[in-house]
Amino acid sequence: xxxxxxxxxxxxxxxxxxxxxxxxxxxxxxxxxxxxxxxxxxxxxxxxxxxxxxxxxxxxxxxxxxxxxxxxxxxxxxxxxxxxxxxxxxxxxxxxxxxxxxxxxxxxxxxxxxxxxxxxxxxxxxxxxxxxxxxxxxxxxxxxxxxxxxxxxxxxxxxxxxxxxxxxxxxxxxxxxxxxxxxxxxxxxxxxxxxxxxxxxxx
Amino acid sequence: xxxxxxxxxxxxxxxxxxxxxxxxxxxxxxxxxxxxxxxxxxxxxxxxxxxxxxxxxxxxxxxxxxxxxxxxxxxxxxxxxxxxxxxxxxxxxxxxxxxxxxxxxxxxxxxxxxxxxxxxxxxxxxxxxxxxxxxxxxxxxxxxxxxxxxxxxxxxxxxxxxxxxxxxxxxxxxxxxxxxxxxxxxxxxxxxxxxxxxxxxxxxxxxxxxxxxxxxxxxxxxxxxxxxxxxxxxxxxxxxxxxxxxxxxxxxxxxxxxxxxxxxxxxxxxxxxxxxxxxxxxxxxxxxxxxxxxxxxxxxxxxxxxxxxxxxxxxxxxxxxxxxxxxxxxxxxxxxxxxxxxxxxxxxxxxxxxxxxxxxxxxxxxxxxxxxxxxxxxxxxxxxxxxxxxxxxxxxxxxxxxxxxxxxxxxxxxxxxxxxxxxxxxxxxxxxxxxxxxxxxxxxxxxxxxxxxxxxxxxxxxxxxxxxxxxxxxxxxxxxx
Numbered sequence: 001x002x003x004x005x006x007x008x009x010x011x012x013x014x015x016x017x018x019x020x021x022x023x024x025x026x027x028x029x030x031x032x033x034x035x036x037x038x039x040x041x042x043x044x045x046x047x048x049x050x051x052x053x054x055x056x057x058x059x060x061x062x063x064x065x066x067x068x069x070x071x072x073x074x075x076x077x078x079x080x081x082x083x084x085x086x087x088x089x090x091x092x093x094x095x096x097x098x099x100x101x102x103x104x105x106x107x108x109x110x111x112x113x114x115x116x117x118x119x120x121x122x123x124x125x126x127x128x129x130x131x132x133x134x135x136x137x138x139x140x141x142x143x144x145x146x147x148x149x150x151x152x153x154x155x156x157x158x159x160x161x162x163x164x165x166x167x168x169x170x171x172x173x174x175x176x177x178x179x180x181x182x183x184x185x186x187x188x189x190x191x192x193x194x195x196x197x198x199x200x201x202x203x
Numbered sequence: 204x205x206x207x208x209x210x211x212x213x214x215x216x217x218x219x220x221x222x223x224x225x226x227x228x229x230x231x232x233x234x235x236x237x238x239x240x241x242x243x244x245x246x247x248x249x250x251x252x253x254x255x256x257x258x259x260x261x262x263x264x265x266x267x268x269x270x271x272x273x274x275x276x277x278x279x280x281x282x283x284x285x286x287x288x289x290x291x292x293x294x295x296x297x298x299x300x301x302x303x304x305x306x307x308x309x310x311x312x313x314x315x316x317x318x319x320x321x322x323x324x325x326x327x328x329x330x331x332x333x334x335x336x337x338x339x340x341x342x343x344x345x346x347x348x349x350x351x352x353x354x355x356x357x358x359x360x361x362x363x364x365x366x367x368x369x370x371x372x373x374x375x376x377x378x379x380x381x382x383x384x385x386x387x388x389x390x391x392x393x394x395x396x397x398x399x400x401x402x403x404x405x406x407x408x409x410x411x412x413x414x415x416x417x418x419x420x421x422x423x424x425x426x427x428x429x430x431x432x433x434x435x436x437x438x439x440x441x442x443x444x445x446x447x448x449x450x451x452x453x454x455x456x457x458x459x460x461x462x463x464x465x466x467x468x469x470x471x472x473x474x475x476x477x478x479x480x481x482x483x484x485x486x487x488x489x490x491x492x493x494x495x496x497x498x499x500x501x502x503x504x505x506x507x508x509x510x511x512x513x514x515x516x517x518x519x520x521x522x523x524x525x526x527x528x529x530x531x532x533x534x535x536x537x538x539x540x541x542x543x544x545x546x547x548x549x550x551x552x553x554x555x556x557x558x559x560x561x562x563x564x565x566x567x568x569x570x571x572x573x574x575x576x577x578x579x580x581x582x583x584x585x586x587x588x589x590x591x592x593x594x595x596x597x598x599x600x601x602x603x604x605x606x607x608x609x610x611x612x613x614x615x616x617x618x619x620x621x622x623x624x625x626x627x628x629x630x631x632x633x634x635x636x637x638x639x640x641x642x643x644x645x646x647x648x649x650x651x652x653x654x655x656x657x658x659x660x661x662x663x664x665x666x667x668x669x670x671x672x673x674x675x676x677x678x679x680x681x682x683x684x
Contacts, residue, residue, distance in 0.1 A: 003602060024357045052599055053357055056331035097544040100421075102537065102574035103600045107545060134600045135329045135574060137356050138537060140417035161359050167418040168367045170427055177366060181430060183399060183673055185528065189424025192531050196542055199550045 001074030002104040002130025004050040006065040010041040014062035021054035021063055023161045026132050027123040030054060049073065049126060049133035073130045074106075075114040086201060088112040092142075092149035093169065095197050100142040103134020111146045121154040122147065122163045141167060209238045212297070212509070212635030215502040219330050219570040225590045226568045228614045230498035230632035231641045239647045240639040241456050241511060244654040245484045249684040251457035254296060254637060259303040262458065266307035266449065269463035270315075273447045278381050280317035284446070285379035288325040289409040292387040292451060293337040294503055296637065300458050301387065302341035304451050308385055309347060323351035324376050326409025329600065330504075330572035331355040360412040363441065365434035371412035372435065381446040384467065388474040389453040390482040391507075393525045394516055394533040395419075398478055399429045399673060402450065402471035406441065407432030420537040426528060436467065450474060454481040455512025456638055459684055476679045479526060479669050484661045485511045489521040490558075491653045494627045495646060496618070497582075498565045500634040504573035505566070506535070508633040511640045515633045519578070522558040526669045534558060540577045547580060557581040562625035565617045566591070566608065571598035579607035583624070585617040586610050 008030070010021070015032075017039035022030045029047035033040045045068070055063040077085060082096075086109075089096040094108035106129050114128035122143050126132040131139045144166040147154065156163055170190045178186045208231035214223035230236070241248055252261050278284055286308055292301030309321045323343055325334035334353035338344050343351045352375060359374040376382070386405055396404050407419050407429075415435070419428045435441055448470050449463040459481070464470040499515060501508035506516035517525070520533045532539050534557040542550050557578075564584040569575075571594055578584065586592050586608045595604045611617035622628065630643035642650070670677050 002599075006597075023359070050599060053331075057355060057357065095544075095550055097550065099541040099543065102540060102577070103602070105576065105603055134602075137329060137413040137416050138420050138574075140413045141421045142417075144414075145422075161357060164360050164362070164371050164412060164414050165369060167370055167414055167422060169422040170424045173367070173423070173427065173430075177430070183528070184427045184430045185531075186424070186427040186430070188531060189427040193424060195551050195553075202544065202546070202548070 001072060001106060001110065002049065002133050003070050003072055004048075005067060005070040006050040007045050007048045007068045008043050008054050009064050009066045010043065011062045011064065012039060012041060014060045015039045015041055016060055018059060019159070020057050020059060022159055024053040024057045025160070026051060026053065026126050026136055026162055028157060028160065047127060049130065051133040051136055053136055073127065075110055075117055075128050077109045077113045080113055080116050084116060085109050085112045088115065088146070088150060090197060092145045093171065093193070093197055094142065095199055096201055098196065101131040101134065101139040104130040106131045108142070111142065115146060115150045115152070120152050145169070206238050206240075208232070208236045208641045209636035209639050211632070211641065212501055214568060217336055217502065217570065218332065219504070219572040220502055220568070221588070221590045221594050225588055230500040230565070230567055230614070230634055231636065233614070233618060233630070235628075235643055236630065236632065236641055237644050237647050238636065238639045238641050239650055241485070244488060244650055245658055248456055249454055249459050249481065251454060251459055253300050253458040259299050262300045262303040262461070263307045265461040266304050267311060269449065269461040270308070270311045273463050274465050275312070275315045277446050278312060278316040278318050280319070282316070282318050282380040283320040283322065283378070284312055284318050284381045284383065285322050285324050285376065286383045286385050287376055287405070287410055288323060288334075288385045289405050290325065290327040290333050290337065291391060293334070293341075294507070295387065295451070295453065296457065298337055298341060301451055302337070302343060304449065304461060305343065305385055306346050308383060308449055312383070321347070321350070322379065323347045324354050325352065326354050326373070326376065326405060328573065331357070333572070354410070356411065356413040356416055360414070363435055363438050365438045367431065367434040370418065370431065370435055371414045373410055373412055376410040377440070377444060380444065382444045383446050384448040386448070387451045387453055388477060389512065390478040390486075391514055392516065393478075393486070394520045394536050396429055397426060397528060398475055398526055398669070399426070399528070400433050400471060401478060402448065402467060402474045403432040403436050404429070405432070406436040411435065425532050425536055425538045452477060453512065455485050472675055472679055473683060475673065475675060476670070477683045479666050480680060480683065482513060483526060483666060483669070484658050485513055486517050486521060486525065487661050487665070488650060488654055488657045489513070489518050491657060492521070492560045492629065492631065492646065492649065494560050494562055494625070495629040495631050496563050496565060496621045496625060496627060497561050498567055498630060498632040498634070499569040500567045500632055502568070502570060504570045505575040505578050506573065508569050509635045510631060510633040518561065518631070518633075519557050522560065523555055524665065526665065528672045535577065562627055563621045565614070565621055567614050567617070571595055571601050574600045576601060576603045576607060579604050584608040585620060587614050587617050588612065
């Protein structure tokens with residue numbers, strides 16, 4: 001769950017049309033086009049999650065984050081059978097109460113609930129939970145792991161740098177690597193993760 | 204023996220911190236503060252070349268000396284050469300030593316190889332314009348003739364096939380024919396890297412996309428994750444471009460020397476041993492503090508503010524031995540943070556608590572741009588100044604920070620509350636003071652008392668164990684300054 005209190009705004013006089021803002025947006029809220037020899041930047045404020053990616057990467061410093069009436073994006077976990085939530089979390093190899101986003105404070109159960117609500121793509125999960133609308137870095141793999149565990153595949157947008165792909169987890173490290181590089185203690189870390197995932201769920 | 208407080212690092216203009224005009228009083232100016240010199244605590248600290256009164260020219264000379272040992276033959280005159288740097292190096296000593304090392308690498312590469320297209324690609328953490336700020340502040344854009352660039356984890360990626368499958372680097376990091384890895388050796392985030400492949404880590408972080416960084420912090424575990432950087436570095440893609448590495452070798456007192464090598468693993472072994480020798484004692488000494496108020500007072504995000512050359516995250520973790528790989532989980536890593544439930548309770552009993560010796564945190568000056576709510580949740584925290592509180596409220600990574608912190612209008616009031624509430628008069632200030640540590644008299648007394656036995660334990664018991672766990676030849680200890 002995240003409180004959105006700013007929206008992106010573009011000074012089109014400064015825009016050079018490089019489309020960086022469009023490419024770094026996690027929810028595809030920005031479209032850069034051209035109209036009468038001037039670049040036109042459309043920002044869909046219904047999708048903007050106030051993550052600041054566009055403001056931080058615009059090479060022309062043309063994006064400004066402007067305060068908006070605060071509103072909450074999030075998914076209510078209680079609307080679903082918790083057994084379903086729990087099953088999906090464990091399939092994605094997360095404890096339901098485990099934190100998945102340091103910035104929004106969202107937990108695995110919320111990603112599961114968002115998927116049960118119908119979110120089918122990474123951007124839809126961001127919009128439904130606020131996960132991915134802070135640093136935009138660390139929750140990347142939890143989002144992709146949840147989608148895969150729910151059997152959902154998605155096609156990457158060409159006009160985007162984001163959501164390149166799900167990567168390896170500790171459960172998938174080849175045995176030979178574990179044997180060849182004992183200093184990394186893959187197996188002990190896997191066991192630690194398993195203890196976390198299998199811990200009981202306290203209300 | 205203790206003396207007057209040492210001048211703290213000055214506040215810095217940055218979009219990630221409040222305007223320096225709001226930092227009206229520093230922790231070092233508080234009544235009852237004193238300083239302890241690192242040499243008094245740890246007599247065998249190596250001599251430093253910077254700061255030494257000679258200015259950055261000594262860094263240039265030392266970098267040239269180190270580069271004289273390097274084989275440049277991979278670089279041809281028509282090649283585009285990328286010097287890969289990181290934000291961390293700029294946080295030392297005002298950033299000028301690292302900037303001078305980068306300038307010198309460029310000059311030497313051009314003169315030795317005839318290459319004209321030498322570019323700077325400076326990676327960063329979560330503050331996507333931070334290295335842009337350093338590039339501008341140190342005139343590196345001009346020095347690199349407009350070819351100095353900050354690169355962020357959400358920028359265009361490039362897939363890299365590794366022993367761990369496909370991982371993703373930053374396209375701009377690898378858009379040259381040859382790459383030069385230019386970094387710093389301090390142990391810094393030892394809670395993450397655990398002094399395993401520390402010199403290799405930027406390949407999995409500063410030069411990597413968010414997918415790779417998330418793999419490191421979410422997918423592979425607190426020790427296994429360190430294989431991410433190695434797998435990228437050893438990939439055919441990176442090896443095809445890799446030229447050599449240049450490191451600014453740090454101790455808690457400053458720059459010891461510059462080291463360079465075509466063989467990154469040889470350099471890694473030296474920095475691993477040096478990190479244990481130079482930093483193991485000060486971090487272990489922090490572990491002896493039985494109760495204190497920590498004052499944060501440095502231009503960096505909360506876990507990265509400095510005291511005695513180490514970061515506050517090392518203090519948060521000082522209740523366990525971070526170098527000991529038998530400890531699976533430090534009290535603070537991003538893995539540990541995820542292992543607390545919605546009520547703030549650990550999901551399993553074996554999660555170690557954050558250092559209980561820190562009774563309260565007075566946040567006098569620290570930046571946003573890093574998710575820091577965990578620290579305020581785990582340790583009572585007072586933020587000084589309404590502007591700073593508002594600054595955190597605006598940061599998308601810290602929207603909940605002030606929900607867990609108190610606000611004091613000024614530093615004296617915050618300290619009065621902290622003294623009264625905690626009952627301790629021991630204070631440690633993370634303010635970047637060089638050569639020593641600003642503390643209260645009571646803490647100075649404790650540190651000076653316990654330092655000899657800590658040094659003896661680290662030297663004779665712990666370092667041999669740490670080296671053995673990493674299969675590193677102990678004779679290397681004698682080969683570093």
